[in-house]
Amino acid sequence: MRAVVLYGTGGPEVLKVEDRPEPHRQDGEVLVRVEAVAVPFYETQLRAGLLPASSEATVFGHEAAGIVIEADDETLVGRRVVTMSFTGGAYAEVVAASQYTVVPDGVTAEQAVVAAVPAAVALALFRTANVIEGETVLAEAASGAIGGYVTRLAKARGARVVATAGGGKSVPDADVVLDHNDPEWRKDVPEGVHVVFESIGGARAAELATKLAPRGRILAYGLLSGEFPAYPVASLVARGLTLIGFGGPDAYGRDVAAAREEALDLVADGTLTPVIDRTYPLDEAAAAHERVESREGVGKVVLVP
Numbered sequence: 001m002r003a004v005v006l007y008g009t010g011g012p013e014v015l016k017v018e019d020r021p022e023p024h025r026q027d028g029e030v031l032v033r034v035e036a037v038a039v040p041f042y043e044t045q046l047r048a049g050l051l052p053a054s055s056e057a058t059v060f061g062h063e064a065a066g067i068v069i070e071a072d073d074e075t076l077v078g079r080r081v082v083t084m085s086f087t088g089g090a091y092a093e094v095v096a097a098s099q100y101t102v103v104p105d106g107v108t109a110e111q112a113v114v115a116a117v118p119a120a121v122a123l124a125l126f127r128t129a130n131v132i133e134g135e136t137v138l139a140e141a142a143s144g145a146i147g148g149y150v151t152r153l154a155k156a157r158g159a160r161v162v163a164t165a166g167g168g169k170s171v172p173d174a175d176v177v178l179d180h181n182d183p184e185w186r187k188d189v190p191e192g193v194h195v196v197f198e199s200i201g202g203a204r205a206a207e208l209a210t211k212l213a214p215r216g217r218i219l220a221y222g223l224l225s226g227e228f229p230a231y232p233v234a235s236l237v238a239r240g241l242t243l244i245g246f247g248g249p250d251a252y253g254r255d256v257a258a259a260r261e262e263a264l265d266l267v268a269d270g271t272l273t274p275v276i277d278r279t280y281p282l283d284e285a286a287a288a289h290e291r292v293e294s295r296e297g298v299g300k301v302v303l304v305p
Contacts, residue, residue, distance in 0.1 A: 004061065032100075039285075066083075101261050137162070146199065148171075
């Protein structure tokens with residue numbers, strides 16, 4: 001099978017396309033003929049060495065959708081599923097995975113793989129934050145995948161949304177949009193924010209503490225700046241703020257996985273509309289990474305074997 005292999009860390013050129021043996025399915029896994037693969041931002045950080053990645057030459061990628069060709073449960077054969085693997089293997093024509101969700105009828109592989117993880121993350125973030133009607137939320141990077149779903153869910157639940165986006169990108173569901181390419185954007189955030197969905201990170205994240213309402217919540221789940229958000233304890237104590245870290249096996253292996261089926265149902269019923277930026281053939285994985293790193297697009301980049 002054709003696959004994209006990660007050789008070390010560095011620029012997109014460390015992704016090499018080559019022939020590899022098809023994987024063998026283990027008990028509890030499904031073997032899937034891949035139709036579409038998502039290229040999320042965190043994979044560019046893994047490839048660049050900004051996040052821990054395997055040091056061995058291995059098939060890269062974590063999120064794929066396709067048709068089941070082998071499974072313990074024979075009724076799954078022929079069904080479309082979306083898969084998630086923490087150990088890689090998705091940038092290929094065939095993938096074996098133990099984490100999978102059946103895709104509802106009427107949802108394409110591209111739609112499923114674009115929505116399954118980011119929409120499920122957004123749902124899990126909302127459950128953790130307990131956003132209620134009438135609150136004001138700040139959704140950072142709202143033109144991106146997770147931030148976009150956070151914004152849509154917030155509006156659906158009757159919240160007021162302050163969103164950030166770079167390069168003049170629009171965020172149709174937001175009440176206020178700020179340009180996070182402006183280093184001083186945090187000064188323009190209105191006061192009284194109840195929940196911050198923190199995905200940019202960096203030392204200046206602490207400037208948002210004064211913008212939160214007393215007893216506000218900060219959900220830290222991303223580091224698009226390349227740095228974790230820095231919130232000194234003093235800035236939290238003074239206003240009774242709660243800082244919640246969202247990551248690791250509990251968040252992604254349990255909470256996000258539990259929300260994936262609902263996320264796909266919301267796509268199927270039209271509540272959430274997946275946004276695809278560009279589609280590339282598998283052999284152009286390096287170009288797909290360049291596109292994601294440029295941050296010029298709106299929506300997800302997809303690879304098609």
